[in-house]
Amino acid sequence: MLIVQKYGGTSVRSVERIKAVAQRIAKTARVHSVIVVVSAMGKTTDALLKLANEISPDPCRREIDMLLSTGEQVSIALMSMALQELGVPAISLTGAQVGIVTEAEHSRARILHIQTERIEEHLRLGQVIVVAGFQGISQTRHQEITTLGRGGSDTSAVALAAALQAERCEIYTDVPGILTTDPRIVPKAQLMSAITCDEMLELASLGAKVLHPRAVEIARNYGMPLVVLSSWSDAPGTRIVSTIPKRPALQDLELTKSVDAIEYDTNQAGISLLRVPDRPGVAAKLFSGIAVQNIDVDLIIQSIHESETNDIAFTVRKDVWKQAAAVADAILPTLGKNSDPSLGEPEVQTEERTIAKVSLVGAGMIGRPRVATKMFETLAAAGVNIVMISTSEVKVSCVVDAEDCEKAVNSLCQAFDVDVADIYSSSTAFESEEVTPPVRGVALDLKQARLAVRQVPDRPGMAAKIFGLLAQQNISIDMIIQSQRCHSVNGVLTRDIAFTVSQPEGETAYQTLANAAVEFGWGEVILESAIAKVSVVGSGMIDHPGVAAQMFEALAASQINILMIATSEIKISCVVEEENGVKALQAIHKAFGLSGNEVVKVPA
Numbered sequence: 281m282l283i284v285q286k287y288g289g290t291s292v293r294s295v296e297r298i299k300a301v302a303q304r305i306a307k308t309a310r311v312h313s314v315i316v317v318v319s320a321m322g323k324t325t326d327a328l329l330k331l332a333n334e335i336s337p338d339p340c341r342r343e344i345d346m347l348l349s350t351g352e353q354v355s356i357a358l359m360s361m362a363l364q365e366l367g368v369p370a371i372s373l374t375g376a377q378v379g380i381v382t383e384a385e386h387s388r389a390r391i392l393h394i395q396t397e398r399i400e401e402h403l404r405l406g407q408v409i410v411v412a413g414f415q416g417i418s419q420t421r422h423q424e425i426t427t428l429g430r431g432g433s434d435t436s437a438v439a440l441a442a443a444l445q446a447e448r449c450e451i452y453t454d455v456p457g458i459l460t461t462d463p464r465i466v467p468k469a470q471l472m473s474a475i476t477c478d479e480m481l482e483l484a485s486l487g488a489k490v491l492h493p494r495a496v497e498i499a500r501n502y503g504m505p506l507v508v509l510s511s512w513s514d515a516p517g518t519r520i521v522s523t524i525p526k527r528p529a530l531q532d533l534e535l536t537k538s539v540d541a542i543e544y545d546t547n548q549a550g551i552s553l554l555r556v557p558d559r560p561g562v563a564a565k566l567f568s569g570i571a572v573q574n575i576d577v578d579l580i581i582q583s584i585h586e587s588e589t590n591d592i593a594f595t596v597r598k599d600v601w602k603q604a605a606a607v608a609d610a611i612l613p614t615l616g617k618n619s620d621p622s623l624g625e626p627e628v629q630t631e632e633r634t635i636a637k638v639s640l641v642g643a644g645m646i647g648r649p650r651v652a653t654k655m656f657e658t659l660a661a662a663g664v665n666i667v668m669i670s671t672s673e674v675k676v677s678c679v680v681d682a683e684d685c686e687k688a689v690n691s692l693c694q695a696f697d698v699d700v701a702d703i704y705s706s707s708t709a710f711e712s713e714e715v716t717p718p719v720r721g722v723a724l725d726l727k728q729a730r731l732a733v734r735q736v737p738d739r740p741g742m743a744a745k746i747f748g749l750l751a752q753q754n755i756s757i758d759m760i761i762q763s764q765r766c767h768s769v770n771g772v773l774t775r776d777i778a779f780t781v782s783q784p785e786g787e788t789a790y791q792t793l794a795n796a797a798v799e800f801g802w803g804e805v806i807l808e809s810a811i812a813k814v815s816v817v818g819s820g821m822i823d824h825p826g827v828a829a830q831m832f833e834a835l836a837a838s839q840i841n842i843l844m845i846a847t848s849e850i851k852i853s854c855v856v857e858e859e860n861g862v863k864a865l866q867a868i869h870k871a872f873g874l875s876g877n878e879v880v881k882v883p884a
């Protein structure tokens with residue numbers, strides 16, 4: 281039986297730790313065949329990057345890969361020596377020697393396939409193979425050294441496990457497993473014994489760096505049993521459960537189709553509140569009112585503020601639309617008037633617009649910006665206008681006019697070469713003796729920036745244009761929000777579009793859009809980096825009213841203003857000011873009662 285074990289930086293940060301880990305590997309190697317993947321020792325990768333930045337503020341990505349890949353080469357050699365010292369036959373191999381073949385894209389290469397012949401040869405000799413994580417070799421004529429992106433050793437490990445059809449992949453780290461949040465921010469975060477792949481994908485892409493999202497994606501796509509556990513103890517850790525054990529071909533391992541199916545839901549109705557005051561507590565008041573009526577809210581979006589006022593829009597099932605609209609109407613007068621009368625008064629948009637939600641279902645959507653763009657382009661080509669957008673790692677949804685639904689679904693099925701999913705059978709929950717709460721985990725991402733494009737003409741094709749330009753630069757987008765309010769600019773109806781990107785890509789995204797704004801007649805482009813994104817994730821929040829209200833109430837009670845809201849089926853994200861990020865995470869974690877009784881010890 282073959283087992284792949286991966287040890288992260290902290291787990292191999294010193295010679296003592298390497299020796300301790302070697303003991304652990306030796307124990308497993310007595311009964312199983314073992315492949316070990318290791319990261320660079322401690323904070324080596326950061327230290328190497330710092331050296332590079334002392335030479336150049338923007339070093340060439342090829343040279344960065346050349347530099348960073350040395351970190352793992354040190355740890356594999358030492359680990360192999362430590363194993364040999366214990367009498368365990370072992371050999372270290374770099375990514376290139378193993379034959380981890382990747383795209384030629386430096387610093388974020390995806391794995392194409394793994395040439396398993398050499399590994400199999402060493403396995404037959406009874407050796408433990410110690411593989412350098414995070415690195416590969418390009419298929420191009422010059423066989424360039426590539427890296428997979430920060431945290432990518434997890435991905436190397438799961439890819440090896442999939443390619444060699446291992447029994448399971450074990451990720452050893454410095455915490456006991458997947459916790460309800462980062463124990464460095466909430467020391468009493470609680471360990472989960474299991475979590476679904478979809479939940480883990482969302483958490484990982486929303487900032488929980490305990491697992492690389494691409495590792496979870498491979499585990500999901502190949503049905504590879506994945507466990508996260510501590511390299512300091514023998515506790516069982518957390519199982520990442522995949523519901524769809526498929527076994528796609530091992531060629532183009534990380535280029536597999538990210539869209540599994542198209543879903544649609546015509547049983548939706550929307551409500552918008554325009555020009556509500558931009559201060560803490562407004563969303564909390566609205567959604568608590570709705571939760572009291574036991575109404576399940578589906579999508580919620582709050583766009584960027586416009587001169588001290590916000591718009592909040594949400595969708596509910598058609599049969600409860602009247603009830604939800606009545607709550608919104610009743611709450612409106614309690615929100616007070618806007619301080620500046622020229623802004624106009626708050627208003628509930630109650631015209632009953634028949635809408636439908638059309639979604640792409642799959643994995644790895646955020647990490648593949650071309651997927652959402654292709655959706656927007658396909659809808660534009662079919663002449664379908666997009667009313668609302670919701671993005672997440674496992675789903676991209678567009679709300680469209682109900683009469684456009686069939687056209688939208690057909691064109692998307694064709695464009696992505698997939699079928700329509702039966703939404704009532706695609707349950708993401710898993711069987712467990714534990715009662716799973718609606719919210720399983722909370723994540724904080726302090727490395728995001730917010731971009732907004734003002735006054736984009738409200739017609740099909742505009743989202744496709746904006747996100748197409750960014751996809752060309754391979755920039756991943758999250759939390760796309762179109763304002764509900766329309767402005768007439770020279771007789772053309774326009775809306776603002778806002779979204780978040782990772783901070784290092786903020787400037788490029790800004791330049792790209794600012795250049796295009798002139799050409800396409802958009803308004804101002806705004807970049808804001810001092811933001812934090814805090815998110816709750818859980819499959820149980822589907823059909824569980826009141827989760828959003830509880831999150832917004834926790835923020836309001838801490839006097840934290842919400843700058844943006846975006847939800848998807850199993851996550852709710854809020855953008856707040858950067859300085860409020862940690863406080864927001866702690867307040868939300870507490871509000872959902874996620875803390876345990878014990879403090880999680882994280883090795884310094």
Ligand code: ADP
Pocket residue numbers: 287288289290291319431452453454455457458459460461462463464487488489490491721882
């Ligand atoms: P490794 O070096 O082993 O790859 P990482 O530093 O990449 O380890 O990931 C482990 C860290 O992830 C933990 O020390 C913890 O601070 C952080 N983390 C963030 N969110 C979570 C979470 N939900 N559960 C567990 N750890 C988390």
Ligand code: ASP
Pocket residue numbers: 288289319320325326351413414429430431432433434
């Ligand atoms: N050493 C790499 C990093 O620090 C890869 C990894 O640890 O997974 O990002």
Ligand code: MG
Pocket residue numbers: 288431434489490491492
């Ligand atoms: Mg890691």
